Amino acid sequence: MSDQPFAITLEAGSSLSNKTGTWRVERPVYLNRMPPCNDACPAGEDIQGWLFHAESGAYEEAWRTLVADNPLPAIMGRVCYRPCETVCNRAQLDEAVGINAVERFLGDLAVAQGWSLPEPAPSSGTRVLVVGSGPGGLAAAYHLRRLGHSVTIHEAASRVGGMMRFGIPRYRLPRDVLDAEVARILDLGVGLELDRPVTDLAMTLATGGFDGAIVAVGAQVGKHTEIPAADSARILDAVRLLHSMEGEEPPSLGRRVVVYGGGDTAMDAARTAKRMGATDAVVVYRRTRDRMPAHAIEIEEAAEEGVVMKWLSTISSVDEGRVVIEKMELDETGFPRPTGQAEELAADSVILALGQDVDLALFSDMGDVAVRGGVVGVRADLMTGRPGVFAVGDAVGDDRTVTSAVGQAKRAARAFDALLRGEPMEDHHRHPLAPFYSLNTWYYGDAPREVRPRLELARRTATFDEVKGGLKEADALFEARRCLSCGNCFECDNCFAMCPDNAVIKLGEGDRYRIDYDFCKGCGICVAECPCGAIAMEPERPTSGG
Amino acid sequence: MLRQIEGSRAVAEAVAACRPGVVCAYPITPQTHIVEAIGAMTKSGQLTGCRFVNVESEFAAISVAMGASAVGTRAYTATASQGLLFMLEAVYNAGGLGLPIVMTVANRAIGAPINIWNDHSDAMAARDAGWIQLFAENNQQATDLHIQAFRLAEEVSLPVMVCMDGFVLTHAVERVDVPSQDEVDAFLPPFTPRQVLDPHLPTSIGALVGPEAFEEVRYLAHARHLHALNTIERIGVEYAEVMHRPFCGLVSPYHSGDAELVVVALGSVLGAVKDVVDELRSGGAKVGVVGITAFRPFPLEALHRAVGNASQVVVIDRALSAGLGGILSSDVAMALDRRTSIATVIAGLGGRAITEHSIESVLRDALVGRLEPLRFLDLDHAKVQQELAHLENEGCSLPTPDTGLGATGLTKLVGRVGT
Amino acid sequence: MLSVPQQLQVRFHGRGGQGVVTGAELLAMASFREGHYAQAFPAFGSERAGAPVTAFCRIAPRPIRTHSPIVEPDVLIIQDVTLLHDLNLFAGLVHRGSVLINTPRSPDELGLQERIEASELRVVTVGATELALAHVGRPVPNAVLLGGFAAMEPVVSLDALLYAIAEKFPPVLAKTNCAAAVEAFRFVTAQSKEHCDAAAD
């Protein structure tokens, strides 16, 4: 430079000695926010996490991320009521991401590919009893086994699966899928003893030499109500009906069937009746549709299959071939009260689906285990009053879905493990939620009107044995790629590309970025243009800065 | 080769022989013949490796030359009068950036009133632009100065303006020895720029410079000009040898060594003055003349030496600084001892002929101490008196410029020369 | 080489488009060829075609330093006879100066007697335009007229003039102009001879 004219001609790039970071009053910081789907998932899945892998077609990695929390994706992909999709931010853009469909795709792919679950940790020498082989039991067994404990499942029935087998009809959950995912868990070396009802938990623990137990018994006892009925009247219990669909000779229901109740089980019963040849399947419910406990999707599908709903009605009596119905009306508190008007319905049989109870007799000899209102009292970590004894699923109430059972099982298993190791349960702090407004959705391609119907179509195609079909690989990929990655950087390079001061440093694929506070002037463009809300401004700390 | 040739043509051929890479110009009288000729040479193929750019204004002409120079290509342009003023902002810029452009200024008056004829107002308006300014006395010199100008500009990294009187020289057909290509090649090496825009060595040319360094930048520009004084002489000597010419340096003295009265002037008027000097000397008067070739940088020492012991200096100024008087004479005054008196003769404005007769009468007046400090040569006094009188009736009384200035300190400088 | 007095100053008068400036330049080139020093320059103006135009030519045995306009010409070359009505035409013309006029008519027919006698002028006429039309096919009399000048003033030889014409003009134009110039030279030579004879009487 010496020969260059003084001051008139300058050295290239010499402004690097001018640290403009001192201009800053606010500084951008990278953060992770909780995506609504993960937040809402009862099974505690890292949905965004496994979608991230699915987006790039890394399906096995996606599946492995998934089963870290839930060993039953193929099942979950069929029976879950998808709270994740209800809260999906994408729904405000065009259509919620078909998370459940992708989960099922991954689950089925894993079965087809014969992917096996991760190897258990070295044996801890601890023996754990799991009561019940339903979703809660299986999930608990899986997590405990992975943590190195030896696990034995005691199942009262002669076949594995609990309510997944005896409560959920085949058309919603084909048994080969159930068997495949159960087998995969058992392959980890989980002991399964069938026809082993546990009637006295304390004794079973003692005699079996178990260090603890996770009780995951399902709600298998149908509720009853007193209805005046002729002896000739044919009245069955929905739970039994669905149970009897497995294996032994199914009962004959006749052509005209009335189902009493408004829960998912009522829908299952009605739709099962349809499949058993009933021409009329009428659901009688004492309140209105919006108060029906059954999930909307179940009601829709039942209606599509020709199931008729009778709202604001109670059955006052049952005779051979007919039932008498009394019309109800809602009082100002929304409680149904009789109107006195009666109506007759032809019915060859009446199925009662008025809810289920859990048989908690096994705790009768455990004074320190509180049983109230048909459920076991547990702490936040799902441990009962008896140290080392946990309860999950139907037994602790909650929404009594497969998904929450699986989620509780995971939490119980981890809590149990921590207890055994004498470590406190590490409570990983939850990130703040990533609401829709925190996103800059410009950067996501929109789904034009014409393709939106296709989204739905791709997710459900009616077949005889299974209502919903699976996604083709292309559709699954497409669906996965619709994820907005809410609250978590997916390395779109916007911050790196749009900083007027080149103050964002790209650390390389997978390593995200770093702000160069020597030069960042704190304009906040990176925050404004981050598609997924993974950067935030915070007040400059006087001590630091460029 | 000796030829009877128009000044513009001779200059065009000299410039072409310097192998410029980019020549750009906008038409303005009386510079047109030069660039027309160069344009023709590029089209005919006589001048290869050169692009002639027809630009949309003088402002663009100088700017194109700057761009070309900044990437290391020899650039040339020519202009005059309003054209020079229209490009003046960029002229200063080229001076400040030190881009070694060579530009011919076919000196012409500046309007209003519009006037296409010769004087030095244009060059004087650009005298502080940081350019080297050389003035040609005749077409031989104009030709030679252009060739030296490229060498000079590139050696000292400053743009050079070669001034030749419009029409008087540009359109005069005279005997000129136009150097051959070989002779020019032997004298002028290829252009190696001091600073250049190059993707391999990126630099930033043309920074914003604040108060903390601006004065230093200007100081260095001044130093560069002072340094150029020596370079001009050195190159002059070398050129004289290579081309077998009489040496022409910063100034050209003629009978000034023993003169008591020395005339100082720029450009083509010098010829007539020399004739007059011979005339007066034949009558025994000790008069001489010093022509200034390098007006910027101004050769204070060389001029001082050339003027020698003259007791009186008469400066013929071909431009007027209204409200002051002579421009050249103000500079000349700086080169003189206190005891040397100085008078300014404003002459040849807007093409007004400067005849030997008029020059002679001025000098005779000076010799007998009858020359005012400021005289307008061949001024139509009747006309201006009438106009002044008219103004006086309007209520504003004005002193007549020449006598008016007589009241100032300049009179004290006027001494009588021995008679 | 033909001799020049101390200095010969020629002033050309014509109209825009008649090649007045070129005429002065041609004379300078011929003088250069002849070994003299010469300087030609136009009276600079913003005139357009048709307007009166003036040009000058200095010829000297030593270098010409001055660049002043010529105020006292020794010779006038008038390319357009219609300019004679302009009284300033003869301004500054030296006593016993010469005048070359482009016209087929004789000096007597031009009504210049008074002036001629007053200043003892020598006036020569030649129909240069006609010659130009005949040889060149264009009414451009400048080169042709110089043929007459060569015959009239012993400063440049016809050869030097023809050389200059050949150098200045493209071949065809040069050839025809030379032919016309030669004819003008002969015409004026003859005329001058008559003049001398008449003077001898």
Added chain:
Amino acid sequence: MTERRPARFYQVGSFAAGNRLVSLAERTVQADPSRTNSITSGHRACQGCGEALGARCVLDAAMRATDGNLIVVNATGCLEVFSTPYPESSWRIPWMHSLFANAASVASGVATALEVQGREQIRVIAQAGDGGTVDIGFGALSGMFERDDDVLFVCYDNQAYMNTGVQRSAATPPAARTATTEAIGLHPGNPFGQGKDMPRLAMAHGLGYVATATVADLHDLEDKVIRAMGFRGARYLHVLVPCPLGWATEPSATIEVARRAKECGLFPVFEAERGRVTSVSWIRHLIPVEEYLRLQGRYGHLFDADGRAAQPEVLERLQALADANIAAYGLLGDRP
């Protein structure tokens, strides 16, 4: 431009600078860690300066297109002042500043000289703000255009003289407040019916390539720069670069404002060759002009304290301008 590249609808970050799901070639130059950073850190531009960003995007793309053989001539203005205050320069490429009005001419000289030197592989960009382009630099620019010199002229349009304190230029839009068109009197802000449509003027010169773009769409902007470098002769690129100072916008809103300028139709984004419009960047989500104007203090007088229209008739006139663009350029494409 968006229409030219294969559409990747539904995909994560389809329109982001980079996208891990697509090849490096399909990502923006700005997403490339090895980009030139033609104008590097330490420059003195305001927080959120659109011009600093725009210049880096344009020049980095040009550097890629020319394989590093680039020379840049810069007119006087903000960009020049904040990038080269002695003793520091932010330019990492050969760069020269001469004057306000002569960037195009200087660039002509550079290009001509390179041609004479037989180094045509080195390409030339002249750049200026709107003042140096549409006003004081227009004569030189028109001359360069007309001679078809091998120069790409880039105008970073922030719609006023920001360097001198936000005075009105011939690129200042109607109703906008500047220091010389204050928001006072009967007709506050810049008058309607004035100003130059510079891209159209460039097209009228019959240039091989003319394009408009904004800093909001890097794919589009970079594609156009790279495309422009594929042509020889004079080319013109007009880039809208919001100025937080002059527009009175949040520094963080720079990209959003530019995006809305395009999405409301007030700033048509298109390409033209030899005077004919050859392609148009469609509006993705059409918005009323209010949504663009509302973000900017320079239009503050058009809204009352509660953000309601204070001068509906002015908003209507501005909307009419947008509608006219939408119709003239078919900014809604083939969509209803």
